[in-house]
Amino acid sequence: MVTIRDLHFSYRRKAVLDGLSLEFRPGYIYGLLGKNGTGKSTLLRNMAGLLFPQRGQVRLGDLNPVLRQPAFLEQVFLVPEEFHFPPVLIDEWVRHRAVFYPKFSYTLFEQTLVEFQIPRDVRLTDMSHGQQKKALISFALSTNVALLLMDEPTNGLDILSKSQFRKIIAGALSDEKCIIISTHQVKDLENLIDRVTVIDNGKILFDQPINNISRKLQFKLSFDPDETSRALYAETSLKGNALVLPSYDDEDESHPDLEMLYKAVVLQGDRVARVFRN
């Protein structure tokens, strides 16, 4: 579906994306993780056609995002970190925008609004930031676009809304849709994503499906000094040492702790990479 080949992008002289090659397929939710300023948003905007690659290419099927043709834009929706709403009621806002998306589902939109508890009688500009974000996410999901890009979607959401978000996103996925979520709040994507991609300094540091991570790595709490010494990454806590260990038994799958995985990848990238090469 989305093919990225040798993508280079820089702001003036500062290289942000340095020869990225990736592929995103429909039917999956991808988590794009990385520190602030590592190029996650830049990658999403290159995919949406808001920024143009300086070298390499991005394609959605046969469509080139750079041209921003309606046929492409009808298939892509970006939920940006910051957004703007005019001072209108949500129903009016949606009525004038939904007509641009051929697969827009009013039923799904109604359901999502109810689930997110968005008030219908309040102007969008009078809503809280969290409510506005949930309104935009509801609209984004209802467009039923093939490629849904979300940049830090859980920023500004309270704890309950974050779990609602995970539930709604998981329920909205279909075989024709590809959802890419960029975030630095890795905990928010737990139990949601199918593949983890970590970007650092414009390069792919780690890119693995969740089931592979579950097979190859173990995430556990332990007081055992022997286990701690074997860990790829260890963190002390009152409950014991939080460890990321290589798993030698493919049958013994462990539930990935994304935050620990992320820290292990960023701080012990080479050791983690060796585990996945084996």
Added chain:
Amino acid sequence: MSNTFSFNRWLRLVGLHWSDHRRLYVLAIPVIAGLMLVWFGFVTMMNDQWAFHPDLQLVTYYVGLFFIGGLYGNMIFSALSRKRESIQFLLLPASHLEKLLCGLFFSVVLFFITYTLLFYVVDIPMAHLARSIHIARLERFGRMVGQSPEVNIFNLFAVKDGPAPDFFPPLLLMIYLSIQAFVLLGSIYFTRYAILKSLLSAIGIVILSVLFLSKVIFPLVPDGWRMSGLTSWSLFSPSEIKFVRLPLWVGHWSYQLLQYGLPLIFWVTAWFRLKEKEV
């Protein structure tokens, strides 16, 4: 549907623009009318005879058109200077041509019609009111009412009232369209302080043109020869008078280009710039 232009999609875009900006426009209409009313009222107080003179109406019409139309031209694509809004604008599933034509529909066509209607809605009664006040004043001082001139409403489309009678539509209207198109282009081109940067660019272009003429073109012309018009040169010396003119069609098309071509050139450039816009 076509990826370049679809009338249905364009209509949806117009509906969307109206829905998003309706409140602003509905508020702006009484504000513009109020400003005109205050201005005509002020002139009537100062000099009631001058208040219904066509020249004052012409000046009022064009000053308002240039100023408000210029500001509106700068505003129509101002979303592009704000990251939050520009992402939504650029990612809306419509072509760049449709987005540009929607902007032009509001800023050029609808604005012109609305502004002109507003002007006459205020101008006609105010001109008659000014004349009534003028007559009442004449009567109070025992002078002949017949001395008062009739109300003569300025006609935007009448050649005789135009500032340059040889041209139709009035030259000022075409200059306005060029300036508004330039400001509109500037609002797409520049991300911050667009209107100031557009005006600075326009001033820069004028200065460069003058420098080009004075430093490059004029030194090439033999001594005593002067430019007289866009495509003619003349020599007035005690011994002889000479006149050189490029073929008539060159002059004709140069004027046509300056008069009608500039807005088109700026709009086409704005379309290219819209295609290149990155956020």
